[in-house]
Amino acid sequence: MSVLVTGGAGYIGSHVVRLLQQRGEQVVVVDDLSNGRAARVGDATVVEVDLATDAAAPALADAFATHGVDAVVHFAARKQVGESVARPAHYWSQNVGGMANLLQAMETAGVGKLVFSSSAATYGAPQSAVVREDGPAEPINPYGQTKLVGEWMSRAAGVAWGLRAANLRYFNVAGAGWDDLGDSAVMNLIPIVFTALDAGEVPTVFGGDYPTPDGSCIRDYVHVLDLARAHLAALDHLGTEERPFDTFNVGSGAGSSVFEVLEVIRRVTGVDVAPDVRERRAGDPPQLVADVSRITSTLGWSTTKDLDDIVGSAWAAWKTNR
Template identity: 80%
Template sequence: MSVLVTGGAGFIGSHVVRLLQQRGERVVVVDDLSNGRAERVGDAPLVQLDLAAERAPEVLRGAFAEHSVDAVVHFAARKQVGESVEQPARYWQQNVGGQANLLQAMQDAGVGRLVFSSSAATYGAPQVAVVREDGPAEPINPYGQTKLVGEWMNRAAGVAWGLRSANLRYFNVAGAGWPDLGDSVVMNLIPIVFTALDAGRAPVVFGDDYPTPDGSCVRDYVHVLDLAEAHLAALDHLAGDAAGEGHDVFNVGTGTGASVFEVLQVVREVTGIDVQPEVRARRAGDPPQLVADVSRIRDELGWTASKGLRDTVASAWEAWRAGR
């Protein structure tokens, strides 16, 4: 198999690239390097490209032909909830425009399999403790809206020209499969906490008055290596005869939630540092709780998470220290 990975020099993408390389697949990476690092992709060819650029379809068609690409894993996107609320037009232009260019190039080149990096943000603020894929998809911020539109676009391409797609709705991703592939971009809770500790500052908790057991947001934290393995399971599924007969949307999580305060307690245990947070007002666009029902991906793709919250925090801390 020859796989093109957009955003493959980033945090999650680099883990998928490495797993694909380890099992002997041919890999080519497309990344604009705004958040990614070229050294993360190993010996994979790297095409530096903004997918939303006008020239992107032509460049992608060339890469598909040069590397005889069979399938695509699409990560490249803007992904900050708060930033999306402040800059919605930028998110639509980058996430939706970039994906439109990718799908057009795939159609032109006859590349018919796609694993899409979607998000639990597509659910919005669900009124249930555990979220199923067949529940309402009502995103409450522009980031989640662009991911839901991305799923619609993939489905439309399936009807129009036969694209096979698996849309993976990630819950909160953290940890590191290898110390050199840690999350180097400080956008998610655990690296934000580590950055604050390095600077001798109190980490900030946005909101302690949510309708959750301790008042802080509850999320399902999935280890990045587990998540990367889910992408390989999805690629293998799309290559099989059963693809198209089942579902195209899959939650990827552990099925267990942890609050922000609970994560901070695990950080204390792992690091030995007495983490005392500063509590501020809620951020716009943050739902109180998001926890995955993971039965569909288990039953259809044969994937389950193998690592818990302590594994995730400990691996993230090891990678953080290795990068300092």
Template identity: 85%
Template sequence: MSVLVTGGAGYIGSHVVRLLQERGEEVVVVDDLSNGRTQRVGDARVLQLDLATDAAHPALVSAFAEHGVEAVVHFAARKQVGESVQQPARYWSQNVGGTANLLQAMADGGVGKLVFSSSAATYGAPATDVVREDGPAEPINPYGQTKLVGEWMARAAGVAWGLRSASLRYFNVAGAGWDDLGDTAVMNLIPIVFEALDAGRAPVVFGGDYPTPDGSAIRDYVHVLDLAQAHLAALDHLAADERPHDVFNVGSGSGSSVLEVLAVVREVTGVDVEPEVRERRAGDPPRLVADVSRISETLGWSTTKDLRDIVDSAWRARKA
């Protein structure tokens, strides 16, 4: 099978590209290279392209035909929550406009399978500690809104022209499947802590008085390699005759507190991690964990790596 991966030179995308290559698939990467790196994708064909531009549609249709593309995995998007609040129009243009161009090109090019990179940000600030896919989706920032709209667009394309799609709502992704594919962005807890340690600063913990065992917020962490495997399981699922669901949580199904993460960082790095505890941030729930029963039952997927694996692999990649 030939698979086109948008955003395939980025952190998560490059893991999926490598897994596809390992199982013998032909891979075409589409990336604007604003954050991606071509050395991450091996011998995959790379098409440098911004999906939100007018040039995207003809370039994609041509790539589909040239490489016999049968399926698309769509990562390409802007993904910083704070930036999305400051620049909402840019996020709607890039994330929604880019997805619209991709879907139109898939319709015109006869490519009928899509795995869409969505996010737990679609849930907003849920009233429950454990979130299910059939619960309310009420995003509270433009980033989450654009991801939810992407899901709607994929579903609408299914009704309109038969697109088979699966949208994966990620929770907190970290770690590295290979030392050369570490996360180069400093936007999530573990890279932020590593950067603080390198600079000799105390990592900051927002909130020490939550109703949790140690007072810090609890989140669901998933190893990036487990997440990448979920994309392959979703691709295979799209070939099935019976597909009862099109949206899946991707997480571990259990939570770790911020202080628990710091304790593991201390064990792995050997660096004494003494955090600075500040006031809670507005809108941060005490506990947010994925219900993963749907993806387990429907796709046969579950995590294989724990928090220690995540931190250890992220630290090795950083040192490398």
């Protein structure tokens, strides 16, 4: 199989690229390299282009034809909640515009399989402690809105021209499958704390007064290597005729608060982590935990690593690359 991975030089994408390579697939990476690094993807072909620009269509058409692409895994997108609140038009242009360009190119080339990188941000601030895929999808920030629209677009393409798509709603992704593929973007909690520790600074926590047991946000943390395995399972699922669902939560099914994560970081690093607790950040729901029964029963996927594994692998990669 030949698989094109958009955003494949980034943190999550590079893990999927490596797993695909390990099982003998041909991989083409499309990435603007704004956050990704070409060195992450080994001998994969790299096409440097921003999917939201006019240059994307001819670049994709050439890649599809040259490499006989059978399927696409789509990661390329902007992903910071706070930035999306401050720059909503930019997020719609990048995330929805990039998705539109990709789907048009796939339709033209006859590439009919897509695994889409969606997000738990599509749920917004759910009332239930654990969220199911068939529950309300009411995003409360532009980032989540663009991801939900991406799901709609993939589903509409299925109706219009037969696209087979799987939308994976990620919960909080962290850790490293290999030391050279650690999260270097410093956009998520664990690398943000590591950066503060390296600088001798106090890490910042946004919100200590949420309606949760310790006042901090609760999130479902999934190891990036487990998440990468979910993409391969979804890709394989698209080749089957029985596909009762097109949307899947990818998480551990258990929640950890920000303060609990900081405690694990203290234990793993041996460094005291006393945070500076500030006001809540716009667009953050108090709690997001996945119901993972659908992906387990349909794709046969489940997590293999816990929060200690996540923090331990993230710290090992961080020390290797700093």
